[in-house]
Amino acid sequence: MSVKKRDPLTGHETTGHEWDGITELNTRVPRAIWWAVGISHVWALIYWVLMPAWPLVTTYTKGLLGYDDQARVESQVVAANSERAAWTRALATLPAEEIRSDSVLMAHVERTAPALYGDNCAGCHGRDAAGGPGFPSLVDDAWLWGGDADTIMETLRVGINAPHLESRWAQMLAFGETGILTRPQIRTVVDYVQSLSGLETEAAAERLAEGETIFAENCASCHDENAQGIQELGAPDLTDDFWIYGGDDASMFTTINLGRQGWMPAWDERLTLADRMALTLYIQNLGAEKTE
Incomplete structure (x- = not known):
């Protein structure tokens, strides 16, 4: 029976391989690593039993805990829509000045309108609503059709030179x-x-x-x-x-x-009445801040 060589410094056996005078040690995997591997395998088995894990032909294993991400998200959406319904209903039914005098409703407007503007209006009118060549500024006093809330709402609804049957034409x-x-x-x-x-x-x-x-x-x-x-x-x-x-x-x-013929899309079917009211109030506020 041959006796394997050992490294004189550490006492570990060597593999017999040597490169440029450096001998490779045949060290054991640390015990902590084996414990980590074992625990991870045990945890995986427990997770497979408790949580949805294995795909089947038409469904999947539900797990003993019955946890369902889709159901959780759907319930969160329902709750969010329920909370949102109260203030969006107010935006869709109340006059602009009454909404403006309600600090709670205006807080919702200030929270949601910037994203609405950025997603739907900034591409033409600019991030600061100051417009540019061919696109009117929304923060000055020069309104083509009028800058009161009702007029802005109508312009948003039907557009300008748009396919909408009631579009404004100029x-x-x-x-x-x-x-x-x-x-x-x-x-x-x-x-x-x-x-x-x-x-x-x-x-x-x-x-x-x-x-x-x-x-x-x-x-x-x-x-x-x-x-x-x-x-x-x-x-x-x-x-x-x-x-x-x-x-x-x-x-x-x-x-x-x-000649000139500007164009603005009709937002009647793309934005809700509440969204258009929020945008109207937001735009009016931007103009008021600009003139202060």
């Missing part, structure tokens, strides 16, 4: 493309409109007078004689400093020459 004519105005006439009326909104213009008084005549004959029917817009038509005020497509020479020329 379109800026392409005065140049259709031959209604010549290019020089367009440039003249641009100078006139810029003068109304306080933008700097070097146009002479005679040119501004000519622009006023062109405006009266072609633009006043939508933007009103005083150029302050007609909200029933969705026609913007041209005397303020808020511009959807830009108030510079090139942008205004393009607007008058080629």
Whole structure:
């Protein structure tokens, strides 16, 4: 019977393998590891018996404890919907000012509306609701259709130039493309409109007078004689400093020459009445904070 070599320092047997003068020890697995392996196997067996574990042909083993993740989640959803139903019913039925005066309801609005806005509105109007080229700001005082709660709710419901049967409709004519105005006439009326909104213009008084005549004959029917817009038509005020497509020479020329037709989806079937009310109050609050 051969006697295996032992390491003189540790006393452990060696495997007989040696690399670059380093001898491999044949050490035993620590007892703590065996205990851990044994306990984990015992625990696995206990878990298989107590909890749902093994798939069968059409079902699975239920376990002695009868624990069911799906049933637990479903009960949590039912409880959450029950708690949510109380305040969403209030948002869907109460007037905006009454909701605004209720601190509990407004707490729900402040908690849920930012996510609603981020998921559905921020893509066009921006995270800060300040809009951008082609998309109106929601935090200024320039509302195409009106900024009161009822009007905002209706705009959210039916959209603008949307497929909804009751959609709001608004379109800026392409005065140049259709031959209604010549290019020089367009440039003249641009100078006139810029003068109304306080933008700097070097146009002479005679040119501004000519622009006023062109405006009266072609633009006043939508933007009103005083150029302050007609909200029933969705026609913007041209005397303020808020511009959807830009108030510079090139942008205004393009607007008058080629026309504009903005679009907003109808949220009637995509957002509940309570969601639209929460968004309305949230947007109004953003505008109020902006002007403070």
